Amino acid sequence: MVFRRLCLSTAALTLALCALPPAAASTAPRTGPAGPTLQRDADALRDTGVTGVSVRLDAPGGAVTAVSGVQDLVGRGPVVDGGHLRLGSTTKTFVATVVLQLVGEKRLSLDRTVEELLPGTVSGAGNDGRTITVRDLLRHTSGLHDYIGDVFPDPGVRTYYAERWRAYRPEQLVALAMRHEPDFPAGTRWAYSNTNYVLAGMIVEAVTGRSWEQQVHDRILRPLGMRHTDTPGTSPHLPYPHTANYQQFAPDGPMTDTTIPYRPFDSGADGSMTGTARDLNRFYGALASGRLLRPAERAAMRTTVPVPPGAGHPEGTRDGLGLFLTPLSCGGEYLGHGGSGFGYVVRAAATADGRRTVTVSAHSRSADPVVAARQEDALRTLVDNALCR
DSSP, X not given: OOOOSOOOOTTTOOOOOOOOOOOSOOOOOOSSTTHHHHHHHHHHHXXXXXXXXXXXXXXXXXXXXXXXXXXXXXXXXXXXXXXXXXXXXXXXXXHHHHHHHHHHTTSOOTTOBHHHHSTXXXXXXXXXXXXXXXXXXXXXXXOOOOTHHHXXXXXXXXXXXXXXXXXXXXXXXXXXHTTSOOSSOTTSOOOOOTHHHHHHHHHXXXXXXXXXXXHHIIIIXXXXXXXXXXXXXXOOOOOSSBOOOEEEOXXXXXXEEOOSOOGXXXXXXXXXXXXXXXXXXXXXXXXXXXXXXOHHHHHHHTOOEEOOTTSSSOTTOEEOSSOEEEEOTTSSEEEEEEEEETTEEEEEEEETTSSOEEEEEEOEEOSOHHHHHHHHHHHHHHHHHHHHO
């Protein structure tokens, strides 16, 4: 699966994991029956060229972690075990959960239109908020253009350095998307668009009178005791300890330290949160097991549409409301989401009953599509093996 925060053309920047020589040795496997397999798979991902890999698996037998690679390319110390991560688009699952809680409270309906909730916001260039529902936003069937290309129009390291401190208000990001015609009529197709969740965050505030960040804290983070997860907004600093992130902006080019995020698309309801693997596993386990949503809303979240071939997901993947459901090689399926930005990829997943949860973080990304394919295969294998044990 490729859970994207970026939607640039392949000619501009291939969205992949990273390509670097496998320089550092791995740490020893953690205790537990799954430890050797988890460490082996983390090392296999590192060996495809990722600078650093960290994994945490929570299961009925306890927690197992594995790290591989280096913390940074200067000191070359070991990857931080249990460090802070940029969560990227896993933020979307938190936002979708809040929206569905509001639905369960009868304060919102999935069939309400964007125009009813945010009058005049989605209009122009053929866009019509009267035809787009809250459900369309959450499952990416709105047809709205992804704003990402507008805030990174000239891909490259120079743009990263020149624009990384710039921040946009949600209304500004939506306005950028409204310059483009819809990709398709609402409800007729599927295409991942970060614009959908910028709007979802705006809807949460319109309905409750409080920001989506505050709602996530009050409804999810505090009740679950997720003390190391935050909604930092435009703050660029990742809490310590953490592993450095690196982006290769051109094939065969150097790796650039991108631990400071690119704020134009790392600061909103579509992908701004930070946290730890322990917290993220706790969240997805609670969501899968029914602790955060009532049965009707939990069922709505898992009501899916097919993800089309060529969208970067494994065959058979389906998209629900803030969740992807993907077949497991051992039978059944797992649910989850992932996130990525310059220099990092996070993948979080849980078995359908929430008894096994895994979070893997790759701390670099490459512009080489061949390397990217190998790395994506290794990452998928790691997740599948962890949840099938």
